Amino acid sequence: QQQVKQSPQSLIVQKGGIPIINCAYENTAFDYFPWYQQFPGKGPALLIAIRPDVSEKKEGRFTISFNKSAKQFSLHIMDSQPGDSATYFCAASGGTYKYIFGTGTRLKVLA
Amino acid sequence: SAVISQKPSRDICQRGTSLTIQCQVDSQVTMMFWYRQQPGQSLTLIATANQGSEATYESGFVIDKFPISRPNLTFSTLTVSNMSPEDSSIYLCSVETLAGGELFFxxxxxxxxL
Structure with missing residues (x-):
């Protein structure tokens, strides 16, 4: 199975809240898990990525949590701001497998 | 990272015509890909652009409809042929860097x- 299942489809939080977006995969050959942020009219931008040798990675206000045994990973946005309102895509790749993208989560952060 | 220039940024075309999209990267990259993103949807890989040889197409995409060229390591084109309204979409060029294998769009x- 090469699917990457992403949830929720959409999310609304207040400014300062911590939105959490979840992704799950089945193919154990995947070894690279990036998150992309896309604003309307723009291409997806690489936000943060993790490999399975660590369980957590932080870059600024963005944190990836990775659970290898459960084959799940999630994005947390600390102290969210209205400027974080965008669509977020998780992805997975590895070995001979090309990037597989999740279905996307539309995040809105209210001022 | 890699700086990727695509043109045109947008176009309105008539049914039955063809449009070629160009992608230029500012540095040498290992892989170049073309994706399609339909409104409000995720990213679907069309094909891998191979330097100097025929592109590798994903299931559901064929060369006659989406011919691709990649004459060198930093440039590729995607043509959408004999267009229909169902082809209305965002077409994205992406590259995988030599350094870290990251994918940029x-x-x-x-x-x-129309």
Whole structure:
């Protein structure tokens, strides 16, 4: 199975809240898990990525949590701001497998 | 990272015509890909652009409809042929860097077919 299942489809939080977006995969050959942020009219931008040798990675206000045994990973946005309102895509790749993208989560952060 | 320039950024085309999208990268990259993103949807890989040889197409995409060229390591084109309204979409060029294997995207070409 090469699917990457992403949830929720959409999310609304207040400014300062911590939105959490979840992704799950089945193919154990995947070894690279990036998150992309896309604003309307723009291409997806690489936000943060993790490999399975660590369980957590932080870059600024963005944190990836990775659970290898459960084959799940999630994005947390600390102290969210209205400027974080965008669509977020998780992805997975590895070995001979090309990037597989999740279905996307539309995040809105209210001022 | 890599700076990817795509053009045109948007176009409105008539049914039955063809449009070629260009992608230029500022540095040598290992892989170049073309994706399609339909409105409000995720990213679907069309094909891998191979330097100096025929592109590798994903299931559901064929060369006659989406011919691709990659004459060198930093440039590729995607043509959308004999367009229909169903081809209205955003077409994205992406590259995988030599350094870290990360995938970067251009700003996309928004195509509307009337």
């Amino acid at each position: 251009g700003e996309g070409s928004r195509l509307t077919v």
